[in-house]
Amino acid sequence: MNPIAKAREAVTLTSSHAVPGRRGGGHDTAAGARSDPVVALRGTAVRVGGRTLWSGVDLRIGAGEFTAVLGPNGVGKSTMIKVLLGALPAAAGEVRVLGARPGQANDRIGYLPQRRSFDADLRIRGVDVVRMGLDGDRWGVPLPFPSARRRAARARVDEVIELVGASAYAHRPIGQCSGGEQQRLLIAQALVRRPELLLLDEPLDSLDLPNQSAVAALIGHICHHEGVSVVMVAHDVNPILHHLDRVVYLAEGGAAAGTPGEVITSETLTRLYGTPVEVLQTSDGRLVVVGQPEAPAVHTDRHETPGRGHDAR
């Protein structure tokens, strides 16, 4: 069932420093070295429809770390998010999220599901969507006269919209915002309650390249400057590579976890897949994974400059 459990053992799970092959950055501080893990998986397995997606996964994510969940399509990356949210029970092993059982601490988690986008004719403003993240689950309707709570809610919504840089278009109907603008507003929605952990499911999907690196930089900023731990499912590691502290690579049953420099290597991935896989590094620091059964869409464009991710806030 798990032919590559050996690979996992080969990867150390504690270090978050000195990543070879990682450029610029400067984010890899000791933030992750703090005591209590935000997410801890021990011997965890997940079964969907009678099929075991992955098993024997051990993982510790420290507070304030930016972790990417990588792997080929259909391997169960989004399923990991569902397990962390308690929407899907683990078939075996132990899962702790923010020191509690999955689902128990969901009010301290910001969740951004995978999605395409809002309909173009949806007549709800971005600021309303962000506001729903704050108190949209409360029963009743907001009363139409001013109160301290109402002012505080407005101030918090404005603050978080400012943080993601969406002030210019937050009052437009969200259907008329571009994909990148919608994604920033949705990140603001996930952040508005000051979560300790942010779970993002392919937030860069369907964005163009400049927006991918800008949104990746925003998430890196939120993680390392606002102190929010981030677990992000990604299809392509390159846009977020500079910001990452930790990588979980899922493949056919098992997983490898560690720093990007430890996990995304020819040796680790070859062991993980049980078939020869080669990781190449381009002159600008991009990683290309060659030869695995189903490539995780590492694109070959030459337009994106590696430094761009850093200048956007």
Place this chain on the structure above:
Amino acid sequence: MMLAETGAPAWSWNLLTDFQDMWSYPFMVNAFRAGAVVAVVSAVVGWFVVLRRQTFAAHTVSAVAFPGAAGALLLGVSAVYGYFTLCVAAALVIAALRSGREHEESALTGTVQAFLLASGFLFTALYRGLLEGPQTILFGTFLGITSAQVTVLMVVGAVVLAVLALIGRPLLFASVDPQVAGGRGVPVRALSVVFLVLLGAATAEASQITGTLLVFALMVIPAATAQVLTARPALSLALAVLLAFAATWLGLTAAYYWPYPLGFFVTTIAFAGYLLALGRRSLREGLARIRAGATPVAKEVTA
């Protein structure tokens, strides 16, 4: 439908005397009261219908209101009860059919809908007391609304609005963003079922004024118009209520003074409002485009 027996009242342009004239008839007072209740309830429910893109469900529910009313008349009870029974039942059936699925089962819904419409037609043929045939049920009337019926409409309307006030905010969240709402613990599926029941009740109310074929005049058009005019949720909800109220009362007035059907007037007034709103929007977009394309000098002038 026509109001032949009042001897063709004439519109005098003096609003006070006109309303005094209309409201000297108890049935007209009842019609205005019923119209006010129905306008508010269907506009609020309709606002969520438009936001949730459930107009097909609303259409299905309204279609089965016809056999409901016809069957009630055949059984010798008021049509109001027939509307409510079948509309709420249809809403529950739709909720049951779509549970676990993203979209409703349209083929099955269509099949059952056709059979129920045919049954309604049979009921009207069997019931010979209906002078105008199925027309009043299909296209609405303001004649013969009793005080008891107004009370039923008010009670049901109050319940619908009270439930909506209770679930309003989570329902909005679940309508716009079901995945995140579900992640936050909002019972998305239960809210969807509750809302379908509210939709059934509101459709039954609207059928009373506009007839079963024209419920969209009060359910969909005012809400769609309001959502064209503004993207602010509270403001567009208030606008929808105002527009539905205006369409109903203007329609009732028009139907009193002119010998044409009520459903036509209400729908046409609401439709005219929608066209005006669309016109306003394209005008503003055109102006914005001109402004954006203008030279810096012209920009300063227009700003």
